[in-house]
Amino acid sequence: MSFELAVPLEPKPNFNYLTPPSKINGIYPARREHGARQVLFEPLFHLNLETGELEPWLGLFMQPDATQRVWTLKVRDGVTWSDLMPKKPLEPEAKRYPFTADDVVFTSTMILGNVNLSAYEASRFRAAVEKVEKIDELTVRFTLRNPNPRFAIENFGDAAFGSLMIMPKHIWENQDASKFAFEKPIGTGPYTLEEYTKDKVTYALDPGWWGAKAGFDLPGAQPDKGGKLPKVRLPEPTELVWRYTEAPETLDLLPKKDLVAPPGDDPAIEGAANAEQPLQPTDWLDATRELSPKEAKLAIEAGGEGKVVTWDDPEKPGWNTACARQLEINTQPTVVTKYTLPGEAPQTPIENPWSDPRLRKALAALIDRTAVGKAYGYTDELVNPQKTWFAATPSTTMFAAYGSMKPFIQAVEAAKFELAPTADPSAAEALFKDAGYAKEGGRYAKDGKALAATIAVIDGTSDAKGADALETQLEAAGIDITIDEQPNERYWGWTVPYGRYQMAYGWLSCGSLAEPYTSMKRYAYSPQEQNKDDPTFDNTGRWTVPAAYKDALAAMASLSLRDSADASKPNPQLVAKMLEAYKVLDEEMPFIPLVQTPRIIAFNTAHWTGWPTSAKPGNPAHDWGSIHKLLQNLEKVQP
Structure with a gap:
């Protein structure tokens, strides 16, 4: 499955989202959008933009005291990082590092004590928090500088304006956090880094992901006819790719109704017959960058038969940006x-x-x-x-x-x-x-x-x-x-x-x-x-x-x-x-x-269905934050 980046990648891998990248040719390269925040790391909670509910993920709940100044976080038991601890004698196999309150306290303390971690999430967290304490292996207490009933949403809600992702203590504790590139990232998410090149970043499905083993209720999902909520499962895509393409290329990488499948993709079509006609692109995009209305219209019309979809019927409102x-x-x-x-005389007011x-x-x-x-x-x-x-x-x-x-x-x-x-x-x-x-x-005037x-x-x-x-x-x-x-x-x-x-x-x-x-x-x-x-x-x-x-x-x-x-x-x-x-x-x-204003992202249904739409709401902005809930809804199209 392929996601499109709107800006180029950095030449060398850097997964330290707590420090912003330097501009390249006047543009900030993709560090926050290249998949790590989306599928390799996981948030504590998801803010549901349809209901306003702060849904549990790595965290189970986060509650303030009566003053709204002291907050208690309970993290989910059984969460693990993707890497293995050293194998102990008599153990049949090595175990994964557990995700615990230690990781939350370590990440928080690291941010509080290092002003060089200047990403928006880090600066916002430092401004809000006075101290962080471990209560037990799964419980953390945050004491704020001032009462703030919005603290959980602002800092851990995984929404449009960033969310504090917890880093593994066992990897970061001996590093200079402001200089650490984290080029071999470790997360708790269902995907691990497979390859990073100057053109694309590839992630492989982790069959041992904790979430599939836990099988908890999928937050925000609707019950089936029998009243049962769907459980979190291992996502179906085995590989995810984030790639940068020049804007003029985007539409060429989406389905075309007047083109035929490449040889072998459609058993009803012989390879020789295929070769006589223009072929569908083999290097697909499944989810585009943000498109202009004209680009989106052309993509939908060119795809035909619902092969390219957006949030709703194009004549109706699109999914809106967070900033009216x-x-x-x-x-x-x-x-x-x-x-x-500078140096010129300013205008007289x-x-x-x-x-x-x-x-x-x-x-x-x-x-x-x-x-x-x-x-x-x-x-x-x-x-x-x-x-x-x-x-x-x-x-x-x-x-x-x-x-x-x-x-x-x-x-x-x-x-x-x-x-x-x-x-x-x-x-x-x-x-x-x-x-x-x-x-x-014909002109409004006063005193001439x-x-x-x-x-x-x-x-x-x-x-x-x-x-x-x-x-x-x-x-x-x-x-x-x-x-x-x-x-x-x-x-x-x-x-x-x-x-x-x-x-x-x-x-x-x-x-x-x-x-x-x-x-x-x-x-x-x-x-x-x-x-x-x-x-x-x-x-x-x-x-x-x-x-x-x-x-x-x-x-x-x-x-x-x-x-x-x-x-x-x-x-x-x-x-x-x-x-x-x-x-x-x-x-x-x-x-x-x-x-x-609409934020238009086009999705390709030739290979995958279940993309977010107004009929089945979800956050389609795959560059904003994690897409774990989006992936849970996707199903592969059968031949």
Whole structure:
């Protein structure tokens, strides 16, 4: 089975994910995506993005005390690493090293004591944890610096923003962790490293994998007709390959309906007959990198008969990214937007009418989010009526629209704080009027000065297409819009963190996956709290945070996530405080949610079925983290 990498591999093997790789030709090579985090290592838990449940894997449970500051982890008994201990006298065969609390404590202590382990997971863990203690062979206690009900999800949930993988103490304990390449990696997963080359990484199925022997219930699975849950089993693929291909090659490595099988693959076709026609590729891709809507459409059409599938019907929403798109608005009375090189005189700040919340709310009402979403898709103009494939879906709230966030999204909608999928010109008109603006020659103006905005966006991206669609709408509505397309380095290094923009098209509410606090806290930092020399990516529009918002977020910070009476539901106190804070966002509108952007990964069903789809949900992002649950659902196509 073959998975596609979007970026090249490092020339030499390095499986130390706790230290980021150096750029090669301006690109970070694939170290986190090349299969080790996916199938060789295993997480303590899986965050189910449909239910919000933290499902057990290496860990059985992780519980906080009443203060949310002390957490207790219980790891699963019987887990083993893939390597063997020295054989003892009279033993019939050598045993594998056990995975125990010692490994968890060792990895944690190693990270806490070494600031050179600078991967995001390591830095986040150090910032959160004060100390780690072994209670017994299967139990670990974490004492945090501050109460944090999200600690388990943030650090061990195996989701979009990384998960702390436990390393084998018996391999790492005598190494300089910041320099150790771990070129012969050892994990607890069902696959072991077979080969690493500059072009691909190959893993072989481990028939002695502990998980198959344990046969525990597959987390998140649905029971069969008899009410029985499927058990974890040895995955069917005997070999997994992660390989880098140039983007133009991708579609050539997927099935084609007009091509025949290579000689020997189809007993009904003679080899000589095969040789007279174009052949199907023998070097298959089973799972692609992230595709553009056009690439995905072409792949699906070329495959025919369901040979290439994505999350859903291409005319329906795709699986969404974890970061919904939005329009960030600088709320300061004056702003700087013109780029200057070091040593050049900076631009004199210009007046910023968008410091008025009435204008920000009017702008939100003017936006047709459905039309913005259409800009992300591929529109086939050769059919009548025209059809758009893989359009982004309108956001109703600031949150990523996963099932795990559904209770919070529904609460915001029920409170009437949601945003409409289409424009509401009459609501916008009333707000403009209240702010003193009226149409003059088709343009909104006040005191003879036309209302205008400059929107920064990263050039050459799908977001730039969204920004163009926004420009078209707002210009037609009577606002002068300038799109400032910028290189990625300038956007993230000069413009956004320093608030050097009037509006910025991006995704700065990113964070929440199963609770609302993580995204909302990004707007709780007042401008005075920003380090002027090294600012963060939080509240980059320098919104003067109202006390009501700060107070609500402060209360949310330590509230448990689940209802004590029904763990399947969110804590009602958390929901109530979230709505208090969201009311302030609705009134002030420091940013405007826009769309949920699709992340399109194509799967080849010629050899394997059971890939994640909307009908059988699962995380299709094979480059984000582990794919153990994905592999459990795959079945080989029989000849």
